[in-house]
Amino acid sequence: SFLPERSNLAGVRHILLVLSGKGGVGKSTISTELALSLRHSGKKVGILDVDLCGPSIPRMFRVQDNDVHQCDSGWVPVFVDQDKSISLMSIGFLLEKPDDAVVWRGPKKNALIKQFVADVAWGDLDFLIVDTPPGTSDEHISTVEALRPYKPLGAILVTTPQAVSVGDVRRELTFCKKTGLRVLGIVENMSGFVCPHCSECTNIFSKGGGEELAKHAGVPFLGCVPLDPQLSQSLEEGRDFIQEFPKSSAFPALAHIAQQILDGTTQRSS
Amino acid sequence: AELRERLRSVKHTILVLSGKGGVGKSTFSALLAHGLAADEAKQVALLDIDICGPSIPKMMGLEGEQVHQSGSGWSPVYVEENLGVMSVGFLLSSPDDAVIWRGPKKNGLIKQFLRDVDWGEIDYLIVDTPPGTSDEHLSIVQYLGATHIDGAVIITTPQEVSLQDVRKEINFCHKVKLPIIGVVENMSGFICPKCKNESQIFPPTTGGAEKMCQNLNVSLLGKVPLDPQIGKSCDKGRSFLSEAPESPATSSYRNIIQRIQEYCDQHHFHEEKII
Numbered sequence: 001s002f003l004p005e006r007s008n009l010a011g012v013r014h015i016l017l018v019l020s021g022k023g024g025v026g027k028s029t030i031s032t033e034l035a036l037s038l039r040h041s042g043k044k045v046g047i048l049d050v051d052l053c054g055p056s057i058p059r060m061f062r063v064q065d066n067d068v069h070q071c072d073s074g075w076v077p078v079f080v081d082q083d084k085s086i087s088l089m090s091i092g093f094l095l096e097k098p099d100d101a102v103v104w105r106g107p108k109k110n111a112l113i114k115q116f117v118a119d120v121a122w123g124d125l126d127f128l129i130v131d132t133p134p135g136t137s138d139e140h141i142s143t144v145e146a147l148r149p150y151k152p153l154g155a156i157l158v159t160t161p162q163a164v165s166v167g168d169v170r171r172e173l174t175f176c177k178k179t180g181l182r183v184l185g186i187v188e189n190m191s192g193f194v195c196p197h198c199s200e201c202t203n204i205f206s207k208g209g210g211e212e213l214a215k216h217a218g219v220p221f222l223g224c225v226p227l228d229p230q231l232s233q234s235l236e237e238g239r240d241f242i243q244e245f246p247k248s249s250a251f252p253a254l255a256h257i258a259q260q261i262l263d264g265t266t267q268r269s270s
Numbered sequence: 271a272e273l274r275e276r277l278r279s280v281k282h283t284i285l286v287l288s289g290k291g292g293v294g295k296s297t298f299s300a301l302l303a304h305g306l307a308a309d310e311a312k313q314v315a316l317l318d319i320d321i322c323g324p325s326i327p328k329m330m331g332l333e334g335e336q337v338h339q340s341g342s343g344w345s346p347v348y349v350e351e352n353l354g355v356m357s358v359g360f361l362l363s364s365p366d367d368a369v370i371w372r373g374p375k376k377n378g379l380i381k382q383f384l385r386d387v388d389w390g391e392i393d394y395l396i397v398d399t400p401p402g403t404s405d406e407h408l409s410i411v412q413y414l415g416a417t418h419i420d421g422a423v424i425i426t427t428p429q430e431v432s433l434q435d436v437r438k439e440i441n442f443c444h445k446v447k448l449p450i451i452g453v454v455e456n457m458s459g460f461i462c463p464k465c466k467n468e469s470q471i472f473p474p475t476t477g478g479a480e481k482m483c484q485n486l487n488v489s490l491l492g493k494v495p496l497d498p499q500i501g502k503s504c505d506k507g508r509s510f511l512s513e514a515p516e517s518p519a520t521s522s523y524r525n526i527i528q529r530i531q532e533y534c535d536q537h538h539f540h541e542e543k544i545i
Contacts, residue, residue: 021323021368023401024292028431053402054289054435101289101403101438103445106373109404134291134401135322136370163505164296167365168323174368198465204498206505227471236430236475 007150008074009117011124012046014265015152016184017143019176021168023134025160026189026225028056029235030257031131033250034156036242037258039085043126046077048116049090050143051133052102052109058092062238068093074119089120106138113139117146127261134168136175144179153265154182156222156257159213160190162206166213173217184264185220186210187257193227194249222260225253272385273413279391280315282534283414284451285422287443289435291401293425294456294494296325297504298523299398302423303330304509305527307353312393315346317383318357319410320400321369321376327359331507335360343388356387373405380409394534401435403442411446420537421451423491423530426482428458428474433482440486451533452489454526455479460496461518471496492526494519 009015018031028051035045049057058064061080068089069076077087091102091112104112122128130147133139155176159169169186176183188210194201204227214221228250234241245251277283286299299316307314318326327333330349337360338345346354358369358379371379389395397414400406411419422443426436436453443450455478460469474480483490497519503510511520 022292023323024290024427053404053438054291056431056435059431059434098434099437099441101442101445103403103408103442105405105408110372136368137322137376138372138405141370141372160292162501164325164328164501167325167328170366171322171368174366175370178368178370193460193469193471195462195465195467196469197467198462200462200464202460202463202498204460204471204496205501206498229469229471229473232429232471233473233475236473 008119008121009128009150012122012128012150013126015128015130015147015150016261017130017132017152017155017181018158019132019140019155019172020134020158021136021170021172022159022165025158025165027158028060028131029231030156030158030187030189031129032057032060032235033241033254034258034261035086035129036240037255038127038262040242041258041262044085044124046087046089046122046125046128048120048128048130049088049092050113050116050130050139052091052104052112052139054133055090055092057088057090057131060235060238061086061088063088064092064098066093071121073121075121077120077122087122089116109138110142113142114146117143136171140175144181152181154184156184157186158189159186159210160205161188161203161209163209166209169213173219183219184261185222186214187222188224190227191224196229222257223253225250276385276389277414277418280389280395281393282537283395283397283419284530284534285397285399285410285419285448286425287399287407287422287439288401288425289403289437289439290426290432293427293432295425296320296329296398297500298423298425298454298456299396300326300329300504301509301511301523302527302530303353303396304511305524306394306531307350310352312352313391314353315389315392315395316353316355316398317395318355318359318398319380319383319406320398321358321371321379321406323400324357324359326355326357326398328507329504330355333507337361340388343386346387346389354389356383376405377409380406381413384413403438407442411448416447419448420534421449423451424453425456426453426479427456427472428470428478429472430476432472433476433479437482437486440488450488451530452491453479453483454491455493457496458493491529492522494522
């Protein structure tokens with residue numbers, strides 16, 4: 001298909017989507033931590049938040065009160081700090097009041113997503129992470145269609161261990177197959193909780209479902225991320241978990257996921 | 271008009287909503303259904319309108335069941351004699367089947383669910399929804415008519431990341447004139463089975479559902495703690511209330527269900543008064 005000259009995505013080296021059939025499994029969390037990890041490896045990262053009803057990304061970087069400005073080539077993404085190494089776009093920045101509900105049917109959502117994909121002036125990025133809402137509907141179909149000419153790297157699928165989640169993520173795998181989106185791997189989030197008082201591990205949301213699914217579906221398993229109250233706290237406050245809590249229980253798993261993504265891209269180039 | 275006919279025999283309708291995904295809507299809907307159906311004299315219906323991620327069949331132990339057609343329409347799948355269930359899950363032939371539909375097609379199916387399912391006379395219709403404020407939510411309120419819905423039960427977890435979406439859902443309810451029965455705060459603390467200390471895995475950094483309910487003038491129906499048995503029961507398709515009757519989470523759920531029942535009884539009484 002025809003690509004306009006100097007498209008806003010021309011300077012983006014790798015595009016990856018974070019998907020799940022299931023809600024509340026940690027897509028935005030994984031998108032955020034992946035961006036922070038990649039930034040700490042010296043990469044420039046953008047996050048495009050296409051969850052129009054429940055945009056979580058701005059708060060996770062403590063920029064929920066920021067506004068979006070226009071430039072000649074479109075919208076200027078919101079930079080999370082002076083370094084400009086992480087930039088964001090989300091409907092969260094376009095709302096007049098944070099509690100305003102975006103009560104739109106599909107066609108209106110599709111129109112905004114097309115704009116988000118084409119009209120954000122990202123500049124040069126090593127990675128653009130696209131955070132999605134749960135499901136396999138308008139947002140997902142429109143996003144994949146709009147990104148297709150730019151050949152995304154693929155998708156990371158997030159699940160929690162229990163069967164009820166895995167059941168939805170199986171459907172998301174089918175979505176990827178049907179839309180020709182490569183699956184980079186599955187992350188099993190909220191996989192076990194280590195009590196900070198006595199170190200006893202409890203599998204609050206069961207264990208192993210994500211790994212089993214990866215095996216069954218023949219896709220890479222990127223790892224288990226445990227429940228970590230310091231991670232939840234970090235996200236609430238918009239802090240840099242990767243920098244501030246390297247000894248925390250979720251850190252090794254999150255760093256490992258980022259490393260596998262980086263290794264994947266160097267393999268692709270060579 | 272056809273919808274009016276079908277729904278005339280429904281005494282009480284409760285929507286289970288949340289702006290946020292993964293907070294326990296389906297879990298709660300399933301337990302509410304079991305809780306209300308414990309009274310064998312009551313007829314309960316559970317309608318799952320999460321078209322992309324239908325969790326209800328698995329949670330009710332009905333995975334693999336199919337829908338049968340009869341002269342009077344589609345038959346719900348019965349868990350008990352007085353508890354019937356409908357979900358897109360029953361229309362799929364494989365657990366890998368994805369429903370990759372845009373809004374209009376989803377709306378069409380929801381209409382069919384309301385028009386073509388032969389529920390019979392029902393005391394309680396519980397509608398489980400997907401997260402968000404979009405096609406499914408607009409359609410269900412439109413088709414049922416806001417005046418015919420007793421109210422919405424809104425589910426959240428304690429942390430601000432959830433609350434910020436739930437406030438939007440509350441605003442959605444106000445916008446479409448849907449009464450709010452109240453809010454349930456799920457995953458409210460975890461007690462370590464070994465040392466019995468409590469951890470706030472999803473910390474209420476901005477005051478949790480309690481503060482939000484105060485600010486927005488809605489009722490807090492109750493708080494339910496995390497219990498690993500809840501997820502296990504859901505995966506097995508069994509009622510957590512029966513499997514773990516001694517759990518603090520069970521008493522929380524039961525209290526909440528009772529409050530919802532009381533609300534519905536008052537609502538019915540109020541309607542009769544007007545007539």
